[in-house]
Amino acid sequence: MAEQNLLPEQVIEKKRVAWGNLGVAVHNAEIALQLKQQAIIKLLVAPTKTDQLPAAEETLKLAKKQLEQLEEDRKKVTSKFEGVTKRLMKPEKEVDATIATFATTIINLKKQAEKDEKKLKQINDELNAIAAKVRLYIAEINASYLSEHAKLINDSYVYALEKIHPDTKDEYLAKLKARITIAKRTMPPPVYKAVVATQADVDDEIAKVFKPITAQEYIDGFVKDLEAKYSDYKLAWDNKEQALKLNEQEAIDNASAIEQQKQHDTVAANIQALVQTPVVGFTGKRLKEVYKLAMDETFEHANIICTAYLANTQKCREKLQITKWLTGFGVKQMISALEKIKNDDEKFNFDGLIWTTEDKL
Secondary structure: OOHHHOOHHHHHHHHHHHHHHHHHHHHHHHHHHHHHHHHHHHHOOOOOOHHHHHHHHHHHHHHHHHHHHHHHHHHHHHHHHHHHHHHHHHHHHHHHHHHHHHHHHHHHHHHHHHHHHHHHHHHHHHHHHHHHHHHHHHHHHHHHHHHHHHHHHHHHHHHHHHHOOHHHHHHHHHHHHHOOOOOOOOOOOOOOOOOOOOHHHHHHHHHHHOOOOOHHHHHHHHHHHHHHHOOOHHHHHHOHHHHHHHHHHHHHHHHHHHHHHHHHHHHHHHHHHHOOOOOOOOOOOOOEEEEEEOOOOOHHHHHHHHHHHHHOHHHHHHOOOOOOOOOOOOHHHHHHHHHHHHHHOOOOOOOOOOEEEEEEO
């Protein structure tokens, strides 16, 4: 009857009988092996004289041969457990594989999260830089407009003192006022091309920051300064030499004031650029990038590893915890020690070693 057709109770009973019989067989085999062991040991009577050596050597050969047979007899019994061992190990192996897949999934998700965070920071940095450029642009254009106003007022004053009689001043001022128009003082918004961020995000940032003085404010300011300049024009007309000297000094003072204001606006823009908008990104435990040796399974590469270990023996020994140096030490342990040194000091290297990196939880 096939086992799949048996009831659970029948399967259990069948296995119980089988294991019981196997237990008896193992017991009998153990007794037999012990008897053979004792027989071999009895053969091994240590010689005490040199003339006993030839016989002792023959006995040694016989004992070794019987030991080989003893091992073969033991394997006939223990080999029956290999299948059981594999079956018992199967659950842990499957769990181990599932854990590895699970860990890989976590690593990949963390990689993507850190990648997204990095891109978010790049976008934030780009928009922050765009905002700074806009503020500097406004400061630059504002200074050029004010300089143009000051020059126009200054130059017109020099010309007026030579050509314009006080009685015709108002007509002259009207012509000057007409030269500063809405169209000429409407500051055009700057245009910047997106690199990491979307163009829409860049355009939105420009629109958010671009708040220049209005054209009407520029016109009103120019008119106010122009009228203030000509408020005592009759007195200036009568004292032209002194008025020209004052006008020259005012031009210097105005240029200095405009430059100072431009510098102030520039510094303010640069300071504001340093105030970063916090990036809310990945908040979990970060992946750790570790160095690993990427050597081939060749004698040449094994030799390089051994040479690197010997050249750094003291450092390597500090990284190892080995008690059995003859049986528990080899190229595998050398690799472990060299990798630990590299991860403590990324500048560490040895000619011929090939390094790679991997992410670790």
